[in-house]
Amino acid sequence: MARPKLQDVATRAGVSVTTVSRVLNNRGYLSDEVRARVNAAIAELGYRPDGIARSLIGRKSGLVGVIVPTVADPFFGELVAAIENALAERGYKVLLCDCQENPEREAEYLDLLQANRVDGVITSTHNREVRGYDAAELPLVAVDRRIGPRVPIVRGDNAAGGRLATEHLLARGARRPLLVTATDHPGNDRARAYRDVVAAHGIEPRVRAYGYSTPADERRALIETWLAETGADAVFATDDLTALMALEWAHKTGRRVPDDVRIVGYDGSAAVRLGMPGLTTVRQPIARLGARAAELIVDRIADPDAPPAAEPPLPVELRLGWTS
Amino acid sequence: MARPKLQDVATRAGVSVTTVSRVLNNRGYLSDEVRARVNAAIAELGYRPDGIARSLIGRKSGLVGVIVPTVADPFFGELVAAIENALAERGYKVLLCDCQENPEREAEYLDLLQANRVDGVITSTHNREVRGYDAAELPLVAVDRRIGPRVPIVRGDNAAGGRLATEHLLARGARRPLLVTATDHPGNDRARAYRDVVAAHGIEPRVRAYGYSTPADERRALIETWLAETGADAVFATDDLTALMALEWAHKTGRRVPDDVRIVGYDGSAAVRLGMPGLTTVRQPIARLGARAAELIVDRIADPDAPPAAEPPLPVELRLGWTS
DNA sequence: CTGAAAGCGCTTACAG
DNA sequence: CTGAAAGCGCTTACAG
Numbered sequence: 001m002a003r004p005k006l007q008d009v010a011t012r013a014g015v016s017v018t019t020v021s022r023v024l025n026n027r028g029y030l031s032d033e034v035r036a037r038v039n040a041a042i043a044e045l046g047y048r049p050d051g052i053a054r055s056l057i058g059r060k061s062g063l064v065g066v067i068v069p070t071v072a073d074p075f076f077g078e079l080v081a082a083i084e085n086a087l088a089e090r091g092y093k094v095l096l097c098d099c100q101e102n103p104e105r106e107a108e109y110l111d112l113l114q115a116n117r118v119d120g121v122i123t124s125t126h127n128r129e130v131r132g133y134d135a136a137e138l139p140l141v142a143v144d145r146r147i148g149p150r151v152p153i154v155r156g157d158n159a160a161g162g163r164l165a166t167e168h169l170l171a172r173g174a175r176r177p178l179l180v181t182a183t184d185h186p187g188n189d190r191a192r193a194y195r196d197v198v199a200a201h202g203i204e205p206r207v208r209a210y211g212y213s214t215p216a217d218e219r220r221a222l223i224e225t226w227l228a229e230t231g232a233d234a235v236f237a238t239d240d241l242t243a244l245m246a247l248e249w250a251h252k253t254g255r256r257v258p259d260d261v262r263i264v265g266y267d268g269s270a271a272v273r274l275g276m277p278g279l280t281t282v283r284q285p286i287a288r289l290g291a292r293a294a295e296l297i298v299d300r301i302a303d304p305d306a307p308p309a310a311e312p313p314l315p316v317e318l319r320l321g322w323t324s
Numbered sequence: 325m326a327r328p329k330l331q332d333v334a335t336r337a338g339v340s341v342t343t344v345s346r347v348l349n350n351r352g353y354l355s356d357e358v359r360a361r362v363n364a365a366i367a368e369l370g371y372r373p374d375g376i377a378r379s380l381i382g383r384k385s386g387l388v389g390v391i392v393p394t395v396a397d398p399f400f401g402e403l404v405a406a407i408e409n410a411l412a413e414r415g416y417k418v419l420l421c422d423c424q425e426n427p428e429r430e431a432e433y434l435d436l437l438q439a440n441r442v443d444g445v446i447t448s449t450h451n452r453e454v455r456g457y458d459a460a461e462l463p464l465v466a467v468d469r470r471i472g473p474r475v476p477i478v479r480g481d482n483a484a485g486g487r488l489a490t491e492h493l494l495a496r497g498a499r500r501p502l503l504v505t506a507t508d509h510p511g512n513d514r515a516r517a518y519r520d521v522v523a524a525h526g527i528e529p530r531v532r533a534y535g536y537s538t539p540a541d542e543r544r545a546l547i548e549t550w551l552a553e554t555g556a557d558a559v560f561a562t563d564d565l566t567a568l569m570a571l572e573w574a575h576k577t578g579r580r581v582p583d584d585v586r587i588v589g590y591d592g593s594a595a596v597r598l599g600m601p602g603l604t605t606v607r608q609p610i611a612r613l614g615a616r617a618a619e620l621i622v623d624r625i626a627d628p629d630a631p632p633a634a635e636p637p638l639p640v641e642l643r644l645g646w647t648s
Numbered sequence: 649c650t651g652a653a654a655g656c657g658c659t660t661a662c663a664g
Numbered sequence: 665c666t667g668a669a670a671g672c673g674c675t676t677a678c679a680g
Contacts, residue, residue, distance in 0.1 A: 005657060016667045021659060029665050051440040052385060053657035055376045056672045062440075066420075070405050074595050077401030081394050084422045088429075093440065096390075096420040098408045105412075116375040116386075116417065216598050244599035251602060251646070271398050271595065274540050275568035278575060322575070329673060340651045345675060353649050377673035380656045 004045040013041035024049055055117065064297055065113035067097040067106060067123040069212070074271035075239065075286065076124065079143065082290025083122060090298050092119070099125055101213055107132050114138060120297040123147070126182070126212050139300035141293050146187060150308055152300075154293045157313035161282040162193025164318040165236045165264045168280070170201055172262050172324055174234030177206070180223060180246070181238040184209040190238045190266065206230050210242075224249045233261055234324075240265035240272045240281055247279070247323060263323040273319075280324035285314045328369040337365035348373055379441065388621055389437035391421040391430060391447040393536075398595035399563065399610065400448065403467065406614025407446060414622050416443070423449055425537055431456050438462060444621040447471070450506070450536050463624035465617050470511060474632055476624070478617045481637035485606040486517025488642040489560045489588045492604070494525055496586050496648055498558030501530070504547060504570070505562040508533040514562045514590065530554050534566075548573045557585055558648075564589035564596045564605055571603070571647060587647040597643075604648035609638045 010017045015034060022028045023038040041047070055061040064087055068076045084094045095118055097109040106125055110132045113121055120139035133140065133147050140147060144155040169177045179194045184207055186192075195205050208226045210219050223245050227235065237243035243265025250257045257263060265272070268283030292314065300306070334341045339358060346352045347362040365371070379385040388411055392400045408418045419442055421433040430449055434456045437445055444463035457464065457471050464471060468479040493501045503518045508531055510516075519529050532550045534543050547569050551559065561567035567589030574581045581587060589596070592607030616638070624630070 018667055031665060048439045050657050052376060052379045056380055057659050061376060071395045072402040072405040072594055074398045074401065077398065078396040081396040081422045084420055085424055094420045096408055096418045098405045100405065100409055115372045241595065241599045248601055270396055271565065275565045276599065277572055342651055355649060374673050381675050
């Protein structure tokens with residue numbers, strides 16, 4: 001038989017569709033007898049309410065769009081897992097938008113999400129020129145990204161993380177620490193902290209930025225060039241994969257780690273902690289970031305006009321390995 | 325103003341809703357003049373059709389459920405990215421179901437997906453006792469997992485992969501190669517290949533299985549125990565994270581790699597290739613697995629009753645690093 | 649070439 | 665305590 005509908009249940013239970021709907025939604029008064037009969041009919045038919053029809057009526061679809069650069073990156077994979085988990089607990093489903101690191105797709109996705117009436121969007125990409133977020137009259141939450149004045153930002157304490165990493169490298173004897181990061185713009189608090197710390201120690205900053213959309217191979221080549229040309233005796237990479245590239249370079253070129261070159265990464269995703277527990281890294285509270293973003297978007301969906309409170313950055317932690 | 329609806333566009337263009345719908349769907353005859361007027365109205369109003377309403381009418385929602393153990397694992401993250409990408413090209417959206425490695429959630433998700441009228445489901449978990457897949461009259465595609473006779477399986481060539489890895493270790497001089505895998509059941513072609521190859525060389529098999537749901541820390545402890553107790557001079561791990569745990573153990577215990585112990589992993593996700601290019605591993609064609617799964621589910625949605633053709637396993641490739 | 653009307657599967661005032 | 669009817673925003677035969 002085709003999927004049973006409300007009417008089928010009603011017929012079988014000998015009541016009206018209204019009554020069935022009431023039982024389903026547990027609203028209004030119902031005699032126990034009717035309730036029991038309806039529930040029996042539901043069970044017998046294996047009836048399941050059609051979420052689509054429900055969405056069409058209520059204002060909400062129960063869907064939250066999650067836009068990420070790509071879940072192939074363990075940091076974002078773990079973040080999305082946490083978001084999905086927290087949203088599922090609250091009855092929301094995740095429509096995944098994986099931009100494949102491509103800024104154009106982000107704008108398309110935003111459109112698509114609105115067409116599909118998502119109740120809200122969590123975005124965590126770093127494209128700086130995506131239009132459409134202002135126009136979108138959607139509840140929005142950003143993860144570690146500035147969208148606009150009305151969009152709350154969930155993030156780790158980047159300033160503290162940058163400081164921890166840099167101070168640690170200096171404490172371990174580094175005198176020529178190199179910062180490798182995605183972009184070196186003013187909003188990059190990890191870079192700023194690095195600069196502040198080295199300046200306080202009278203050390204000249206060495207900063208290299210590869211840009212978000214640099215393909216992995218190119219990035220690796222760049223990093224290897226930089227490591228060689230700067231004569232760095234330490235590397236602070238603002239993500240773990242980059243740190244691991246530096247580690248690999250050291251291995252290939254016969255440098256001893258940490259004696260010749262100390263290495264600190266950033267993020268501390270479960271995958272990296274599992275696979276490379278030896279990597280010293282600044283561990284972000286990824287699960288908490290995801291959970292908090294989920295909470296916030298649910299709040300904003302409930303009350304879209306509430307002025308966004310400033311989110312205190314979540315604490316990060318230096319995790320020591322043998323690479324430093 | 326509230327989100328404009330079809331009626332608003334019709335009023336503005338001075339036509340009926342039927343006509344607007346025709347323009348939108350490009351069906352039936354339309355004078356160029358009307359078409360232009362309608363398009364202008366759409367643009368002026370910033371109208372976007374409501375996907376929910378469309379879904380309610382057509383039989384399809386344009387949604388595909390993707391069930392994974394967790395996207396926090398780089399292999400599944402990359403797989404999901406590939407699936408999402410391929411589905412997006414075909415006009416489908418992904419409803420992400422991250423089971424957090426928890427079998428119970430899989431059954432709940434299956435329910436939820438049906439309630440939300442997804443057009444099909446791609447599943448890639450390895451829970452063996454999940455009920456509901458038979459009852460679900462949904463188009464279904466499995467990735468590297470046996471669900472039932474009518475469900476096509478997309479997978480890499482596990483037998484070839486197991487053979488490549490094991491033969492390679494023996495060729496490098498291993499005489500006591502240890503296989504570390506999730507479960508050692510008859511359907512595990514990687515394990516079977518390992519056994520066949522060592523048997524052909526007159527070597528006694530050493531196999532250890534940790535079970536899918538073993539938490540990371542426990543898994544690490546197990547692996548370290550096994551490595552020590554078996555006196556292995558080589559490890560074939562059927563996933564890269566496990567291989568990296570072995571590598572870490574070697575580092576901690578002062579073993580030289582590959583001289584004292586050779587290590588080969590499995591999967592070769594981009595994250596691992598990026599972060600640990602030195603790891604010898606069997607590289608799965610993750611992007612192709614995802615793309616193929618997407619193709620298949622779209623086909624099955626179009627023709628749910630077509631008998632599933634046997635999918636030839638996709639080729640894998642041994643990637644040499646310095647760990648072997 | 650264009651429109652009025654029915655209907656997708658539900659929920660929700662409004663009656664009774 | 666229960667039901668008939670309208671309506672969510674679209675599409676699609678069916679007329680004209």
